Amino acid sequence: xxxxxxxxxxSISSTCSSIISSVLxxxxxxxxxxxxxxxxxxxxxxxxxxxxxxxxxxxxxxxxECTETKCAKYKxxxxxxxxxVNEGKGVEGEDCVEEMFHLMxxxxxxxxxxxxxxxx
Numbered sequence: 424x425x426x427x428x429x430x431x432x433x434s435i436s437s438t439c440s441s442i443i444s445s446v447l448x449x450x451x452x453x454x455x456x457x458x459x460x461x462x463x464x465x466x467x468x469x470x471x472x473x474x475x476x477x478x479x480x481x482x483x484x485x486x487x488e489c490t491e492t493k494c495a496k497y498k499x500x501x502x503x504x505x506x507x508v509n510e511g512k513g514v515e516g517e518d519c520v521e522e523m524f525h526l527m528x529x530x531x532x533x534x535x536x537x538x539x540x541x542x543x
C-alpha cells in the first residue's frame with residue numbers, strides 16, 4: 424500500500440499560488456513606469472503641437488454645398504417632413520427616416536468624388 428503524505432491545506436495552497444505566480448511571470452511581461460522629467464515632456468509636446476497642424480477638413484463644406492445644390496429637392500422634402508411631424512400634422516408614429524436616407528444617399532453620391540479628389 425503506498426504511503427500518502429498529508430500536507431496542510433495552507434501549504435498546498437501556497438505551493439499552488441507560487442506555481443501559478445511563476446507561470447504568469449514567465450508568460451506576462453512586467454511593466455513599470457519610466458521616470459521622466461515633466462519639463463522635457465512639456466517641451467516635446469509643444470514641439471509636436473507646432474509641427475503637427477492638421478489641415479482643415481474640406482468634407483463638411485463639400486457636403487453642405489451638395490446639400491444646397493444638387494440635392495436641394497431631397498433637402499426640401501426632408502425639411503417639409505420635419506415641419507409636418509414637429510407640428511403634429513403627420514400620421515401618428517410618422518418619422519422622416521425615408522426622406523433622410525434619400526437626402527444622405529444623394530449627398531454621399533455628390534460629395535464622395537469631390538472629397539477623394541482633395542485627398543491627393
